Amino acid sequence: MNKLAENLKASKLKVTPQRLAIYSYLANTNEHPTVETIYNSLKADYPAMSLATVYKTVASLRDNHLIKEFNLGEDSNRYDAHMENHCHLLCTRCHRVFDYYGDIDLKSVIYELKGTFGFETNAFDMNFYGICEECAKENNN
Amino acid sequence: MNKLAENLKASKLKVTPQRLAIYSYLANTNEHPTVETIYNSLKADYPAMSLATVYKTVASLRDNHLIKEFNLGEDSNRYDAHMENHCHLLCTRCHRVFDYYGDIDLKSVIYELKGTFGFETNAFDMNFYGICEECAKENNN
DNA sequence: CTCTCAATGATAATTATTATTAATTGAAGC
DNA sequence: GCTTCAATTAATAATAATTATCATTGAGAG
Numbered sequence: 001m002n003k004l005a006e007n008l009k010a011s012k013l014k015v016t017p018q019r020l021a022i023y024s025y026l027a028n029t030n031e032h033p034t035v036e037t038i039y040n041s042l043k044a045d046y047p048a049m050s051l052a053t054v055y056k057t058v059a060s061l062r063d064n065h066l067i068k069e070f071n072l073g074e075d076s077n078r079y080d081a082h083m084e085n086h087c088h089l090l091c092t093r094c095h096r097v098f099d100y101y102g103d104i105d106l107k108s109v110i111y112e113l114k115g116t117f118g119f120e121t122n123a124f125d126m127n128f129y130g131i132c133e134e135c136a137k138e139n140n141n
Numbered sequence: 142m143n144k145l146a147e148n149l150k151a152s153k154l155k156v157t158p159q160r161l162a163i164y165s166y167l168a169n170t171n172e173h174p175t176v177e178t179i180y181n182s183l184k185a186d187y188p189a190m191s192l193a194t195v196y197k198t199v200a201s202l203r204d205n206h207l208i209k210e211f212n213l214g215e216d217s218n219r220y221d222a223h224m225e226n227h228c229h230l231l232c233t234r235c236h237r238v239f240d241y242y243g244d245i246d247l248k249s250v251i252y253e254l255k256g257t258f259g260f261e262t263n264a265f266d267m268n269f270y271g272i273c274e275e276c277a278k279e280n281n282n
Numbered sequence: 283c284t285c286t287c288a289a290t291g292a293t294a295a296t297t298a299t300t301a302t303t304a305a306t307t308g309a310a311g312c
Numbered sequence: 313g314c315t316t317c318a319a320t321t322a323a324t325a326a327t328a329a330t331t332a333t334c335a336t337t338g339a340g341a342g
Binding site for chain 2: 091098102104109110119121122123125127129131133
């Protein structure tokens with residue numbers, strides 16, 4: 001029935017309310033939240049939930065490849081349950097992160113890395129840093 | 142005379158022995174060291190140097206675009222004085238970082254990001270995660 | 283050479299994250 | 313529907329990376 005619960009079971013993780021709440025929250029946002037943000041957002045519905053639970057949950061979801069953990073040079077990590085390959089655009093002014101699902105073909109590069117360096121690529125990420133449209137507008141006051 | 146000292150002056154940074162030592166060290170390695178590594182490597186020649194100095198120095202060098210600071214999902218940041226655009230290959234087994242200077246043309250993508258999202262890109266980075274040749278060999282015991 | 287302000291060193295403080303531990307709870311079998 | 317057991321949770325202590333504080337020093341301008 002519930003796709004997310006299925007995913008948890010497939011990874012042999014117990015389907016607990018807290019875990020499901022954190023996983024759903026991540027699956028239904030494109031905000032790339034930090035642990036702190038997740039915790040604060042769920043506090044209303046789960047007043048007893050501990051920050052440590054959020055940390056442990058994202059770690060196990062990450063270990064089971066159900067979410068991605070990444071860092072864009074900020075003080076804390078961000079999380080994303082959208083597992084399709086995509087790039088991140090970090091606005092260095094408002095610190096929001098946008099997604100870009102356009103296809104950048106890296107197959108040939110990955111093939112070359114294997115051939116030239118013997119480096120076997122399992123994953124990659126690509127990040128663009130700059131100013132988003134909204135911030136650019138605000139600047140033109 | 143000294144290119145590195147010139148760079149510091151051009152950024153209006155005083156050319157102190159500690160600062161020059163840290164900057165040179167970064168300019169002459171391809172190890173992508175952490176603050177801890179830099180500190181330990183210079184301790185022999187600069188026994189009085191403080192860890193705080195290393196932190197403050199890499200921060201100011203980074204702010205002046207003389208070095209790059211990045212994080213590949215590890216516990217601490219890495220630094221690199223090689224400012225030409227290049228990709229990083231992180232071996233998830235030995236945690237060494239390799240450089241790839243091959244040209245991946247992203248001009249059209251950057252142009253598209255501007256056109257479609259109004260996102261003005263100032264910088265980007267690309268990271269590949271996998272297993273390096275040496276580690277792959279060791280695995281075949 | 284002297285003066286001034288930025289840089290440094292020593293260390294305290296802060297922040298993000300992880301470890302510990304005891305209590306609780308979900309899931310599987312009966 | 314119970315019981316049991318291992319996984320999960322909450323609370324909190326501990327750790328590790330980084331930043332802040334502040335007195336002292338030294339690079340570089342004049």
